[in-house]
Amino acid sequence: MTPSTRGATFKPKVIVAIDFGTHGTGFAWATVSALQDAAGHRVVVYQPFTQSGGHTYPKDLSAVLVNRAGDPVKFGERARNAWDRELARGNPQGFGYASKFKMAIHGREGKSDIPEFLGSLAGARRHTVKVLVTAMLTHVRRAALDQIGRYAVGGAAYTADEIRWCLTIPAMWTEADRQFMRTAAVSAGLPGDMERLLLVQEPEAAAVYCALNAGTVLGPDRPEGQLEVDTPGSRFMVVDCGGGTVDITSYQIRAEGVGPGQLKETRVADGDRLGSAYVNHAFVTDILSDRFGEQQLKQLIAAFPKEVGQLETEWETEKVRLVSETAVDGTPVITDTVLISIPGKIWDALDPGTRTRLTVLASGETHYIEITAHEVTTLFESVVRPILSTIERQRAAASGDGPAVGREQMLLVGGFARSTYLRDRIAQRFGHEVRVITPMDPAVAVLGGAVHFAYDPSIIWGRRSKYTYGFGCSMPFRHGIDPQEKFFIDDDGNEKCNDRFVVMARRGDLVPTDHKAVNTVAVFPKWTSVQVTIHATYAHDPDYTDEEGCEAIGKVIPDISGSVGLPTSERSLDVAFSFGTTEIEVEVCDRRSGAARRAEVAFDDLYGRGSTDRPETPQGR
Amino acid sequence: MYEYGWNDHEAPKEPHPAAPSMRAATSGQYSQEWWLGQLHDLQQRLVAVESWQHAVDARAEQQAAKARRSSNGSSQTDLTRLRETVGRVSDGVTAMAHRVDHLETRLRQAEVLLDRLRSAGVRDAIATGEAPSDMHRRHSQIKERYQRLVDQDLRNLARELCPADARQWDQIPGGMPAARARAVSELVHMLFTAAQQGTPATAEGVQSALAHRGYVTEGTDPRLRKAVDGANGIVRDMAAVELPASLLFDVDVTTLAEDEYQAYNRQDTGVPGFLVAPAYAVQGEAPENHLKAFVFLAPGEAP
Known part of the structure; x- marks a missing residue:
């Protein structure tokens, strides 16, 4: 570390978060x-990302289409549509088609969605898998840079090197999984250093979102409310109801917290196959099977897979838009029927008896x-009951x-948390003993929270020292370890080593605001002055103040005149x-006389918070 | 005893320690041994100083002799010129340093201005709706409710307003599906046009208007009230979002391209017949991101 590099603290000008999900991927x-x-x-x-009917959603499908050579050619919905055409x-x-391949990183077999690798894949x-993840991230990175570039003023646009990126990862991922993701991200053109690329656990990001944005406290009155993070030791649970899985993570606000929202993860439940996709599955197996008959349904799936998919998509859309009501006894009830339109190809292929029956059931209307x-x-309960358990x-x-x-608090987030029936059932079951909160927009809680997190990681991580800070002094000489040229005999006849680094804060350590570190140094009787030199380095465990990368950043000349002549043991x-x-x-304070002198040097935390368009802080005096 | 001490090279550089104050010297704090030690140190340092002075004298004599041997006029002149050059260079370096400082200050100012300009550009894009932000997300949720209202609640209500066993639907073009879609279209008008101008619809008012138009309104009360509440909630929440949005009633459906509407009767093919429910458009939003208008397709005609 040279003085010039130490001064160049990275201050991002744009934060981009990427939520790379099993089913959908998006950025904000x-x-x-x-x-x-x-x-x-x-x-x-x-x-x-525009979906059917003109609805927009901040995530596209996590899907990639590759050509015969294995090169990615289409992503998201476009990849799926192109694959459907090719398959037909x-x-x-x-061609090869892959989706849900995020699950292949961690490989929780039998517990969650199975990655889909079709055709040449x-x-x-x-x-x-790494190639596909890299391709997906490359695609998102380009889309993000493209979108940010659209808002240039007079040709002045934000540049890639001004961006801090943040990737969301599941809570249960191992260190190897994280490393896999980081490597793929770097291959995708994202920066590799930990100040420019942060990884945040999905439930942590959701918690940040719920702590910063008003949501609804589920209960009879439904007041507005946020996640309360001011009580050290209190617990909350993040219930992330996604498409494929429902992931539950428990947290406790650290008693030794260094600011609002610092979290201690206490427990991660393995995400179970309880996501909204299983309500869709039940729609096919129970409803379609009942309406079309099992045999006819099999034939329809084989002959018109795309059209059967449309039926599922329509149910998927209506399912989360359904509004439940509350019965007198507080039980959530669904009172509305749902109409699903049948594509012409399927309707025409149905036997006349089925068509007549469906028309009667739909109050005389065909194609419904x-x-x-x-x-x-019943469809909802097939998933809601296991979620409650x-x-x-x-x-x-x-x-x-x-x-x-x-x-205790509980946060309901994720796309499936938009379902009022699911929310109300959870509130009914737990609301009397847990403060159940759902944000206004639960579908973007992870993505939006990741942006807030990367803007100021100290929200949940606390401030972490960017450098190892300390001062120089002598310590007992370690034969065979310390260099001989640093050897000397001190005034009391002890063998000592010059230029040892006394660490006061280590790089990466949590450094609460107002944290104080103290060390005591002996002074020989004859000494009338001394200089305390303050050092900083990127090294985690520096031994000497003159080693490579170590920089003197300030000094204090203490007043020791009041204790001259005292024996070392008393000075x-x-x-x-x-x-x-x-x-x-x-x-630096003389213990005997109480005389103290001070100096100030700049403190850099690891992630460089705050904006750049405010006056600079003095870099030490 | 402390593990940490000061570095050897940080020891005081004075030839001898500063004398203690008179009060300290007479306080009894300093022993006789300490004073003798100080005297010994002093003597040693005097010897060292004498030795150093002797060496300096010797070097000075050597330099003087050397100068005498090589002294002439031209070298004196060169030396003077050299000193002048060094002086000028030094002044230049100082001036340059000032200029660099000045430039660095200006550069920082320019960077701050650039940041503010770019940030203002994004803020402007958000405020005008060009950049899809949290405000669009709030509209997106309202859009979902609007679509649910039109596509499920009003569709179900229309089935009650136009029961299957009423034969008069056969007499209008498009039959019962068209009649029900028309009922939804009229309901949407009743629920939203007045409400958007500050007069929320009432269930009684809508029911009366429907009955006047020949619809079967008996037994529709619960569904109708729910629809009215839903529509009024949508209008209220639309107005509460800072970024304005509107329902685009004023549209000629025959001019709409295929990707500019969604068919209300999805199973049919044909050309746009009439508007069932208008598009929901957020200010500044790209047209492809609008919630598209619901249009009844006149069946049997190729698009």
Whole structure:
């Protein structure tokens, strides 16, 4: 580390978060400015992906189509549509199609969605998975840069090197999985260093979103509310109801917290196959099977896979838009029927008896399946009941981690959390003992939260020192370890080593604001002056103050005149480092006389918070 | 005893320690041994200083002799010129340093201005709706409710307003499906046009208007009330989002391209017949991101 490099703290000007999900992938971003520093007023920009009927959603399908050579040619919905077309033609050009391949990174076999590798990608191995993940991230990176570039003013656009990126990852991923993701990200053109590329756990990001954005506290009155993070020791649970799985993670606000929202993960439930996709599955197996007859349904699936897919998609859309009502006893009930239109090709292929029956059921209208309120409730309950049981188990397990402080909270996030029936059932079951909160827009809680997190990681990680800070002094000489040229005999006849580095804060350590570190150094009787030199280095465990990369960043000349002549055992200086918001105050105090002198040097935290369009902080005095 | 001490090279550089104050010297704090030690140190340092002075004298004599041997006029002149050059260079370096400082300051100012300009550009794009932000997300949720209302709630209500056993539907073009779609179209008008101008619809008002138009309104009360509440909630929430949005009633459906509408009767093919429910458009939003208008397709005609 040279003085010039140490001064060049990375201050991002744009934050981009990528939520690479099993089913969908999207990105969102925010500029860094003084106006945006207040999290409550921060505006996040989302990339809309248009879906059927003109609905927009900030995520596209996590899917890739590759050509015969294995090169990615299409992504997302376009990849799926192109694959459907190719498949209908018998795939003569040897394309390959992959979706849900995120699950192949962690490989929780039997517990969650199975990755889909079709065509030339059938039987894909881990290397191929990395290629696909890299391709998907490359695609998203380009889309993000393209979108950000659209808002250039007078040709002045934000550049890639001004961006801090943030990738979301599941809570249960191992260190190897994280490394896999980081490597793929770097291959995709994202930066590799930890200040420019952050990984955040999905439930942590969701928690940040719920702590910063008003949501609804589920209960009879439904007041507005946010995740409360001011009570150290209190617990909350993030229930992420996605397409494929429902992931539950328990957290506790650290008692030794260094600011609002610092979290301690206590328990991760393996995401079970309880996502909204299984309600869709039940729609096919129960409703379509009943309406068309099992045999006819099999024939339809074989002959018109795309059209049967349309039926599923329509149900998927209606399912989350259904509004449940509350019965007198507080039980959520669905009172509406749901109409699903039948594509012409399927209608025409149905036998006359089925068509007549469906027409009667749909009040005389052709081309419709009417699903009764009771049937809709049954479809939901096939997944809702196991979700409630899983939450119950997770709560019971978390209670074994020790007593909680304050009221327990539960966050409902994810696309499936848009379902009012699911929310109301969870509130009905747990609302009397848990504060159940759902954000206004649960579908973007992870993505939006990741932007807020990357804007200021200290929200949940606390401030971490960017450098190892300390001061220089002598220590007992270690024969065979310390270099001989640093050897000397001190005034008391002890063998000593010059230029040892006394660490006061280590790189990457949590450094709470107002944290104070103190060390004491002996002074020989005859000494009338001494100089305390403050050092900083990127090294995690520096031995010497003159080693490569170590830089003197300040000094203090203490007043030791009041203790001259005292024996070494009675003469000492307390060296204290107090870590403020942007600077370290170093105070050196003569223990005997109480005389103290101070100096201040700049403190850099690991992720460089705050905007750049405010006056610079002095770099030390 | 402390593990840490000071570095050897940080020891005081004075030839001898500063004398203690008179108060300290007479306080009894300093022993006789300490004073003797100080005297010994002093003597040693005097010897060292004398030795150093002797060496300096010797070097000075050597330099003087050398100068005498090589002294002439031209070297004196060169030396003077050299000193002048060094002086000028030094002044130049100082001036340059000032200029660099100045430039660095200006550069920082320019960077701050550039940041503000770019940030303002994005803020402007968000405020005008060009950049899809949290405000679009709020509209997106309202759009979903609007679509649900039109596509499910009003469709179901229309089935009650136009029961299958009423034979008069056979007499209008498109038959019962067209009659039900027309009922939805009229309901959407009743529910939204007045509400958008500040007069929320009432269930009684809508029911009366429907009955006046010949629809069967008996037994529709619960569904109708729910639809009215839903529509009024949508209008209220649309107005609450800072970024304005509107329902595009004023449209000639015959001019709409195929990707500019969604068929209300999805199973049919044909050309746009009439508007069932208008598009939901957020200010600044790309047209492809609007919630598209629901259009009844006149069956049997190729698009």
